[in-house]
Amino acid sequence: MTEQTTENKIEQFKLFDMYDVASIEIKDPAMRHYICLTPKLLLKNQGRQTDKLRSTKVNVVERLALRLAVPGHMGKEHKIITSWSSGNYTKNMNTVLKTLKIIQDKTGSNPVQVLVQAIEKASPRDEITVIESGGARYPQAVDTSPLRRVNLAIRWFVQGAFRKAHGKKTKMADALANEIMLASKENMESFAYSRKNEAERQADGAR
Numbered sequence: 001m002t003e004q005t006t007e008n009k010i011e012q013f014k015l016f017d018m019y020d021v022a023s024i025e026i027k028d029p030a031m032r033h034y035i036c037l038t039p040k041l042l043l044k045n046q047g048r049q050t051d052k053l054r055s056t057k058v059n060v061v062e063r064l065a066l067r068l069a070v071p072g073h074m075g076k077e078h079k080i081i082t083s084w085s086s087g088n089y090t091k092n093m094n095t096v097l098k099t100l101k102i103i104q105d106k107t108g109s110n111p112v113q114v115l116v117q118a119i120e121k122a123s124p125r126d127e128i129t130v131i132e133s134g135g136a137r138y139p140q141a142v143d144t145s146p147l148r149r150v151n152l153a154i155r156w157f158v159q160g161a162f163r164k165a166h167g168k169k170t171k172m173a174d175a176l177a178n179e180i181m182l183a184s185k186e187n188m189e190s191f192a193y194s195r196k197n198e199a200e201r202q203a204d205g206a207r
Contacts, residue, residue, distance in 0.1 A: 015039045015061065015112060019100065024113045028120045034146045035060050035116060044089065056147065060119070061096060061112065064154055068092040068172075071158040098173035103181060118183035122156060122192035123149035124199040128206045141203040153192055157183065160191025 015021050021037040034056050043062035055063065069092050103111035128139040144152070161176035182190035188197070 065092045099177045102177035119153040122183040123153040126203040127199040139206040141206045156192035
């Protein structure tokens with residue numbers, strides 16, 4: 001087998017053997033090194049990445065599936081929204097695959113490209129932190145790191161979808177697909193995009 005033939009096979013390799021990631025464009029230059037799009041037939045890192053910034057080497061689709069298992073807290077009451085999918089990799093990945101299929105059917109576009117675009121649109125560029133000085137606490141605007149931007153966007157996708165699916169007739173895959181599509185279009189009905197605008201608005205007020 002010639003070297004050129006080997007390179008052609010690598011270029012034609014697809015994610016899950018379904019979605020071409022070679023032509024996906026990441027427009028935000030700050031996030032290009034933090035959104036991993038390595039094509040694999042099976043996305044299961046199994047904790048092998050142990051070095052610094054290890055999550056940047058995990059495919060963004062796998063990170064979305066992992067977040068389904070541990071979406072974190074939501075709201076000031078710290079309501080835990082996990083139980084039905086915690087630790088169940090197969091169930092979570094099947095939900096993500098159904099989500100990608102729904103996005104592809106409804107948009108006619110590469111669903112991974114839509115996901116990347118949604119992450120770019122729904123990730124805040126700045127937010128606030130609390131500074132304590134002399135017993136007084138006050139908010140201070142800070143720039144958000146690219147890695148945290150990706151993490152926040154994925155977390156908000158899952159939390160927004162869970163709010164629309166939990167205890168309702170809407171399936172999680174449908175809710176997640178709708179959330180991602182709305183965020184990619186900068187629609188305020190998207191939970192993630194509205195949270196991003198809220199964070200940036202608070203940061204502007206704290207400058």
